[in-house]
Amino acid sequence: MNLVNIALSGMNANRVALDVTAQNVANINTPGYSRQQAVMASLAGGKYDKTSPGMGVEVTSIRRVTDQYLVKQTWSTASAANYASGYTSAMSQLENMLGADGFSLSAGLDSLFASLNDATTKPESTPLRQQVINESEALARRFNTLTESLHNQHKDVHDQRNAAISHANSLMSNIAEVNKQIVEMQGTGGNPAQLMDTRDALVGELSKVMEVKTTDQADGSIQVSLASGQPLVMGSDASVIKAIPDPSDPYLADIHIEFGNQTFAVKGDLGGKLGSLHDYQVDVLKPYQDAIDDMARSLADEMNAVLAAGQDLNGNAGKALFSYDPANPAASLTITDIKSDELAFSSDGNPGNSDNLKDLIAISNKPVSITGFGSLSLNDAFTAMVGETAIKARQAESDYQAKQSMFEQSVAARDNVSAVNSDEEAANLMTFANAHNANMKVISTANQLFDSVLQLF
Structure with missing residues (x-):
């Protein structure tokens, strides 16, 4: 029937x-x-x-x-949010570092020039002269510890980049494998819904590492590439991302994509975690290291030049107060074995004459060339660095809040349809x-x- x-x-x-x-x-x-x-x-x-x-x-x-447009929106906003998160985290760490009392070059410079001013009251005084040497040594240590901290952050960014690349390579391999399983299941008439959810989740994780775009294929697979076009996943084949160290700095690296027998250099904006690490390292951290090296070099050269033009208490030509390695000035800055009576505060050897000492004090306001900040005094240069960092940190935090909100909205829109x-x-x-x-x-x-x-x- x-x-x-x-x-x-x-x-x-x-x-x-x-x-x-x-x-x-x-x-x-x-x-x-x-x-x-x-x-x-x-x-x-x-x-x-x-x-x-x-x-x-x-x-x-x-x-x-599902609505793939909404899904792709979650990937795009996830990339932007993770870029902003990584950048604001790094900027916040830098702001805290430069603002710490122990790292403040301004405080060290103020103490050094205050001791020089104190010495003008009695230029021949051994205790006052020794205080100048002590403050010079303390300032050198500030340069040392600050540049060491910046170097440690530089290395940490390098380590984070390697970890992110390793994670991305694993994700791409997994996406390629799921692509293969989806094609096989669709070919046998199965329901690949769970596999597609898994693949979307994997692409979502990959988008947090770097900005990606996808293209759907007729067989059910997807192609994944960088926003700048370099291939990451094609069918069941995945690329391998490699960081090629910079010859001038082992903690800097160029990103290359290896797909089969082809190698693609990545020159554009990576986006995501990798993009934030690269931009912070290249645009902020490295220039600041160079600027602090310039400050250390200028301080030593200016002080030593003035001292060389004078005479000490014994009537001898002035000796250098600072020494450094030209290849790494801030990290190597130190004082020489100079004794208090060898400080050339006078132009003629007269113990009561402090004309050369006044020239040393004048260095506090003398403009010097600092990379990224132009020609200004040492104290003003560091103050400008601290101020610039604070502004960038606030901007980064504001950007992160906006990008995170957009990501949450895109997830909500996707869940409204698919959850x-x-x-x-x-x-x-x-x-x-x-x-x-x-x-x-x-x-x-x-x-x-x-x-x-x-x-x-």
Whole structure:
């Protein structure tokens, strides 16, 4: 009887729909899960039977409810948010470092020039002269510790970059493997919904490391590339990202993409975590290291030049107060073995004459050339550095808050379409269960009709 067959098709279709609903409910708290729907279609009746209403219903497919535009928006905003997060974290660390009392070059410079001013009251005084040497040594140590801290942050950025690259390579390999599984499952008529969720999650993680773009392929796979076009994943093949050290600095690196036998240099903005590390290291950290080296070099050269023009208490030509390695001035800055009576405060050797000492004091206001800051005094240069860092840190924090908000909004938009709604699924359970029971009632009715027919004989 067609009545029974139609009802059986209805039972089977609604059973599948109940299974799909159960799967949705089971994954209501699964991050990144995309809810599914059973897509039903009516079965047509016989070709030559105009009185046939149809042959029932079938589930033609199980639809994965998703909007790839919204998914790609989460990837794009995740990349921007993670760039901003990495950049603001680095800038905040730098701001705290430069603002710490122990790293303040301004405080050290003030103390040194204060000791020089004190010495003008009695230029021949051994204690006052020794105080100048002590403050000079303390200032040199400030340069040493500050540049060491900057160097440690420089190395930390290098380590973070290597870790991010390793993570990205692992993600790309996994995306390529899932691509392969999806193609195989679609080829055998399976439902790759869970695999697609997994792949979306992997691409989402990759977008946090660097900005990516994707292209859907007819076989169900996706191609993944950098925003600047270099290939990352094509089908079941994945690239390998490598950091090539800079010959002039082992903690700086150029990024290269190796895909098969081809190598692509990455010159544009990487975005994401890698982009923030690169931009902070190249645009902020390295220039500041150069500027502090300039300050250390200028301090030593200016002080030594003035001292060389004078005479000490013994009538001898002035000796140098500071020494440094030209290749790394701030890290190597130190004082010489100069004694207090060898400080050339006088131009003529007269113990009470402090004309050369006044020239030393004048260095505090003398403009010197500092990379990135122009020509200004040493104290003003460091103050400008601290101020610039504070401004950049505030801007970075504001940018992070905005980008994080955009990311959260994009996730909410995606979840509004794809996430499981408990109320909706509860209604679906009732609807499909009632439809299933109604089809059972149809079968029961068909059986009663058949029994009634049999009783006629």
